[in-house]
Amino acid sequence: MVTRTDHWLEKLKSTDGRVTDARRAVVDVIVSSPRPLTPVEIFDAARKKHLHLGLVSVYRTLEKLEELRLIQRVHQEQGCQAFLRAGVGHQHLLLCERCGQAVLFDGDDLESLFSRISQQTGFEIKDHWLQVSGVCAECK
Template identity: 30%
Template sequence: MKIDDLLRKNNIRVTKNRKIILDKIIENNDPISAEEILEKFKKEKINMDLSTIYRNLNTLEEVNLLLKNTNTDGISYFQLNSTDHKHFISCISCGKKFIIENCPIHDIEKEIENETGFIIKGHSFEFTGICPECQKKLYK
């Protein structure tokens, strides 16, 4: 689906900034922060400030086009709200984040919808632990 159509389908005005931000999120494939988007824009000589990126990300998240996941480090990561979205496992020692390819929540969502009558439009989920490298250092 084209980005213009994706925005219209979600009843949101098509703007140049929204299109290039959404394009960057789709292109990245993994969850991405506003700061990472800004860095990519700088490399590509796209002139946009961080507050504009945040404002548009929040708008896209409000209409459920994006999922926002705030990591334990306080950084929010955004991704397209689709069935192939991804979650993190973050190391509480070094702060590295790793992508979990499959969403373990979809079956639980169906149960919750059946139980409550809600139509679930998204969820936020994060695992934390200690990565293998930190385990070697901490548990010698």
Template identity: 40%
Template sequence: MRLTEREIVAVLRHHHYKITPQRRAVIQTITAVTSHVTPTAIHERTHREHPNIGLVTIYRTLEILARLKLICELHAGDNCPSYTIGTPEHHHHLICSGCGQVIDFTRHDLTKLERDLSAETGFEIKSHVLDFTGFCGSCQKQKHRTT
């Protein structure tokens, strides 16, 4: 279950952010897309419908959405900072090095490990990232071609 445009708008309103056409456009783009996308990619897509939206606005909107945990930031290899719409449940990633697609999965509980580490190191643990990287089915096949 991913967040909808409607829900995101409601949260923004609740935090007294203005609902501008530009922000709606960004939210629409990001909810419509299934994969993680970079700020530039979001700009390009949004720009099609709203030709006069600036890249700056994308950055500013993403910053707000990330702070409110409405989108999920991904740091990994190429496309380093990229974003996807937040899922209320915490989740992890499975990233294809070939085509860049990202599959989310929720499985796997790390609370015990988290508690142990915290006890040992004195850290107050806030969050974690668990990302697997590899090659999806079709990219595996492509690797065997003699391009």
């Protein structure tokens, strides 16, 4: 069975030919996390699987994964420093304020809002990035 970790490692390998245990540990942590993680959180969790992991390899792996669009940045109060496995196609992010769990959802009903903003500002709107926060069903 090909796991999501294997799939990601294959893609990473096609960029620079390297698959290391360190990388596998980093990828494993992100793939299995239901919530966004900062590089340091990823480092701490992945170090349990791979003792000699360096923080620099975490940053390098994140950079590659972001280039490949396998992960996405999540906006938080401290900045956009946390990462989550990316959704498929155009999806929006829903974040629980209590447990931190992230859920991706489809759907855009934003056309009327955008055309109003367009008229008010004179902007031609080409793209958007939407993140919604609240309290999830389990935390309510």
